[in-house]
Amino acid sequence: MPDENINKPGAFFWLKQLWLSVRVPLAAVMLALLVGALILLISDINPLDAYAALFKGAFGNEKYLQRTLEKATPLIFSGLAVSFAFKAGLFNIGAQGQLLMGALTSATIGFMVTGLPPLIHIPLALFGGALVGALYGAIPGALKTFTGAHEVITTIMLNYIAINITDYLADGPLKDNSPGNIVARTPRIADSAVIPTPQTSLTVGILIVLIVMILASIVFFAILKKINFKIKNRILLFFLRLALVIGLGVGVGLLLKIILPGFYTQPVGFLPYEAIPIPIGFLIAVAMSGVVWFLLMRTSFGFEIRTVGLNQHAAKYAGIRVRLMIVLAMVISGFLAGMGGSVETQGIVYRYQPGFNVGLGFDGITIALLGRNHPLGVIPAALLVGAMKAGSNVMQFEAGVPSEIIDVIQALMLFFVAADVIVRWVIGAKEKSEAEQIKLTTGWGNQ
Amino acid sequence: MNFITHLRTKKLLVPLSLGLIGLIVVIVSFINNPQSTQAVLGSTIRQSTPIILGALCGIMCERAGVVNIGIEGQMLLSAFIGFMANVWTGNLFISVLAGMATGALLGLLLAFMSVTLKLDQIIGGTVINILALGLTGYFYTAGLTTAGKIQPLTLGFLAKIPLVGPILFRNPPITYTAIILVFVLQFVLFKTTWGLRTRAVGEHPRAADTLGINVFTTRYINVILGGAIAGLAGAFLTLEAVGSFERAMTNGRGFVALAVMIFGKWTPLGAWGAALLFGFANAMQTQFQFMGTFNIPHQFIGMLPYLLTIIVLAGFGGRARPPAADGSPYEKE
Numbered sequence: 001m002p003d004e005n006i007n008k009p010g011a012f013f014w015l016k017q018l019w020l021s022v023r024v025p026l027a028a029v030m031l032a033l034l035v036g037a038l039i040l041l042i043s044d045i046n047p048l049d050a051y052a053a054l055f056k057g058a059f060g061n062e063k064y065l066q067r068t069l070e071k072a073t074p075l076i077f078s079g080l081a082v083s084f085a086f087k088a089g090l091f092n093i094g095a096q097g098q099l100l101m102g103a104l105t106s107a108t109i110g111f112m113v114t115g116l117p118p119l120i121h122i123p124l125a126l127f128g129g130a131l132v133g134a135l136y137g138a139i140p141g142a143l144k145t146f147t148g149a150h151e152v153i154t155t156i157m158l159n160y161i162a163i164n165i166t167d168y169l170a171d172g173p174l175k176d177n178s179p180g181n182i183v184a185r186t187p188r189i190a191d192s193a194v195i196p197t198p199q200t201s202l203t204v205g206i207l208i209v210l211i212v213m214i215l216a217s218i219v220f221f222a223i224l225k226k227i228n229f230k231i232k233n234r235i236l237l238f239f240l241r242l243a244l245v246i247g248l249g250v251g252v253g254l255l256l257k258i259i260l261p262g263f264y265t266q267p268v269g270f271l272p273y274e275a276i277p278i279p280i281g282f283l284i285a286v287a288m289s290g291v292v293w294f295l296l297m298r299t300s301f302g303f304e305i306r307t308v309g310l311n312q313h314a315a316k317y318a319g320i321r322v323r324l325m326i327v328l329a330m331v332i333s334g335f336l337a338g339m340g341g342s343v344e345t346q347g348i349v350y351r352y353q354p355g356f357n358v359g360l361g362f363d364g365i366t367i368a369l370l371g372r373n374h375p376l377g378v379i380p381a382a383l384l385v386g387a388m389k390a391g392s393n394v395m396q397f398e399a400g401v402p403s404e405i406i407d408v409i410q411a412l413m414l415f416f417v418a419a420d421v422i423v424r425w426v427i428g429a430k431e432k433s434e435a436e437q438i439k440l441t442t443g444w445g446n447q
Numbered sequence: 448m449n450f451i452t453h454l455r456t457k458k459l460l461v462p463l464s465l466g467l468i469g470l471i472v473v474i475v476s477f478i479n480n481p482q483s484t485q486a487v488l489g490s491t492i493r494q495s496t497p498i499i500l501g502a503l504c505g506i507m508c509e510r511a512g513v514v515n516i517g518i519e520g521q522m523l524l525s526a527f528i529g530f531m532a533n534v535w536t537g538n539l540f541i542s543v544l545a546g547m548a549t550g551a552l553l554g555l556l557l558a559f560m561s562v563t564l565k566l567d568q569i570i571g572g573t574v575i576n577i578l579a580l581g582l583t584g585y586f587y588t589a590g591l592t593t594a595g596k597i598q599p600l601t602l603g604f605l606a607k608i609p610l611v612g613p614i615l616f617r618n619p620p621i622t623y624t625a626i627i628l629v630f631v632l633q634f635v636l637f638k639t640t641w642g643l644r645t646r647a648v649g650e651h652p653r654a655a656d657t658l659g660i661n662v663f664t665t666r667y668i669n670v671i672l673g674g675a676i677a678g679l680a681g682a683f684l685t686l687e688a689v690g691s692f693e694r695a696m697t698n699g700r701g702f703v704a705l706a707v708m709i710f711g712k713w714t715p716l717g718a719w720g721a722a723l724l725f726g727f728a729n730a731m732q733t734q735f736q737f738m739g740t741f742n743i744p745h746q747f748i749g750m751l752p753y754l755l756t757i758i759v760l761a762g763f764g765g766r767a768r769p770p771a772a773d774g775s776p777y778e779k780e
Contacts, residue, residue, distance in 0.1 A: 039585070091569055149760035152516060152569060153709075156702045157753040164753075168746035365573060407581030415574045421564050 021377070025370050027423045028416035029384065036409040040401065050401045057394025058387035064394070066197075069282045070348050072386025074099070074357065076285035077340025078364030079371060079378035080292050081137075081333045086373050087296060088329030089309035094140060094155025095337040096361025097162030101136045102129035102338025103345045104166045107352035108174060110189025110345065121192040126284075126342045133338015134331045136162065141330025145323040151330070159361070167354050176351070185353035195280045195347040281347035286379060288339065293375035295332075305329055337361065359407075366414045385410065487730045488614045493688065495719075495726025496625045497522065497697075500680035501704025502711065502718040503625075503632055504550075507673035509713060510636060511666045512649040512772040513561050516572025517553065518677050519701025520579030525549040525681030527583040530692040533593045539686060543597075543621070546682030547675045553579070554674020558667045565776035576701075584694055596690035597621065621683045626719075628676065633715040645669055649770035652777040662777045677701070699753065706756040713769065721759070728755050
């Protein structure tokens with residue numbers, strides 16, 4: 001990681017590091033689009049038309065852009081979930097199931113609990129979903145440590161089980177029994193649980209981001225404290241810094257709103273938008289990536305997780321409780337995935353309906369790898385995939401391309417980004433820099 | 448007494464006694480209710496066929512040291528290509544071959560990724576899974592009709608034996624092939640030079656290389672042949688069992704096959720036993736739904752095979768020992 005250099009390097013060094021870690025994913029995306037174009041040509045479609053429609057559908061106007069950001073939000077979470085597990089050497093294919101359980105829980109809290117103010121109701125539903133996701137993620141972690149059952153198979157099986165459980169609940173005990181409804185789905189969540197968009201209320205939005213960040217830090221640090229890390233003072237220090245940063249951010253935001261009431265609805269000139277519509281859920285996702293980055297890269301807990309991921313035997317020799325770390329890594333991974341489900345429910349769907357969030361967990365794998373398995377790299381990767389998902393509808397409508405081509409391109413992206421030898425050969429980059437090396441999973445045997 | 452100690456040393460006591468108990472249960476139930484016993488057991492064989500074929504693919508790959516998570520994708524794409532070949536040509540034999548060729552091609556891709564490019568093998572398999580899901584979703588168009596599906600082949604007088612006849616000797620060809628393949632592979636893996644070489648490559652590739660075995664070629668051939676077997680499983684789904692294709696129709700069978708492979712301790716015969724257990728669970732599931740005697744929501748019955756997989760893995764997976772070099776690419780010195 002570039003952050004761990006002792007000598008204070010200059011700006012040029014950072015740029016070079018950034019370029020080194022970005023060039024392979026970029027080239028992989030290009031190659032995937034090229035091969036995708038070939039497939040389009042086979043089925044008699046002009047790839048340029050298709051891609052133009054795709055781009056337009058993703059960024060063409062304000063509504064499309066908002067849709068892109070909305071689509072990217074749960075993807076950031078599932079990408080974070082998968083990459084967190086990767087850091088501990090675990091392959092969490094079960095983000096899908098954890099996300100479904102989280103989405104259902106958040107919908108249930110959303111419509112069953114009423115009469116709370118939004119500032120309490122929204123985080124309650126959000127964290128309720130995340131906690132259930134964490135519990136669901138704990139199952140494969142515990143199975144792996146105590147019985148040796150490999151997480152790849154158990155998480156996939158748990159995905160199918162989650163689909164069955166949520167189908168049953170949404171079609172049985174939690175079914176929307178309002179007249180006129182015949183499909184399996186839960187009732188609509190209360191208005192107080194709906195995550196607002198900044199166009200409706202900026203202050204509420206920013207406050208929610210604040211609360212979520214602080215609660216998430218508390219949850220993570222509670223875990224840390226439970227297993228006795230000697231960083232008590234550093235926690236205080238961190239919270240001080242965090243509060244300072246957030247306070248500054250909120251203050252600047254509020255000041256802008258007071259001084260320039262029209263700031264958030266100003267036309268931005270060179271962009272075709274009236275205002276930049278950032279959904280609050282997206283801000284929460286970005287904030288969570290920051291929290292995860294801090295947890296992984298700046299705490300001893302994160303260091304231990306990464307050590308376990310790199311070499312379990314060395315970690316054991318160094319006195320790290322490997323089994324505990326594996327379970328915790330899966331718990332946090334499930335927590336993130338579950339929160340992704342909650343955000344999707346409270347920000348976009350407003351209820352749980354089977355079949356609405358299919359595939360988000362699997363997209364997490366592509367996104368984690370595209371983002372070089374880095375908590376902050378996940379954000380642009382999720383934006384890219386989100387843009388493709390948002391644009392595919394317009395592409396289907398205008399260019400007549402089945403939207404499933406997106407899945408093919410995504411698989412190709414995954415292939416090229418994983419098979420970086422090919423990409424390296426294409427772009428003529430021979431050496432493999434330190435910043436680019438990532439170790440991912442462990443097989444059946446090497447535990 | 449001597450006989451029992453002999454069985455115990457050969458570790459056959461438990462499987463044999465379990466089989467004996469099972470046989471008694473089957474006979475008692477056949478006397479009580481011949482119709483549904485026959486239905487359940489016949490369905491057990493049919494349901495276990497794609498799973499055992501997938502598991503055989505897994506065994507071939509992993510005995511040579513390549514973890515194959517992509518069985519699900521290989522089955523799905525082969526099922527699709529097999530179905531499309533049936534739509535275009537109407538010739539079932541060619542369609543099955545097309546399905547197997549597709550599986551072999553995906554096996555080649557996996558071998559290329561894991562042996563030549565030395566990718567993380569689990570990621571490689573995931574690529575295949577997602578690619579198959581995307582390709583079949585993109586090229587699939589609803590409402591295609593075919594000339595029909597493969598019909599059962601009655602094996603003369605054998606099929607006239609009560610109970611056993613209709614279950615074992617009145618099946619379509621791929622089901623017979625699967626059962627024959629189990630024994631062929633068991634023989635090849637443990638009694639032939641090729642099998643010895645494969646296992647050597649999976650356990651200790653460096654030692655195998657020193658003795659003049661080409662590690663890369665062995666892995667390539669095993670993974671490609673395994674892919675063809677997975678392709679046969681896909682062809683079974685569209686050409687023999689269902690007769691049509693639908694999106695994501697494999698429904699996790701490829702992953703169940705992996706669990707079956709582990710449960711069977713990476714041996715074809717053991718995996719067959721495990722696959723029959725899963726087939727039985729599936730058959731009971733349909734039987735319960737058909738009878739409707741239990742008032743359990745269908746989602747809970749539908750969960751059973753997946754729960755069983757987890758229980759089997761948790762109960763037995765930890766004790767089973769995979770081939771030593773499973774999952775690690777071989778670097779020539």
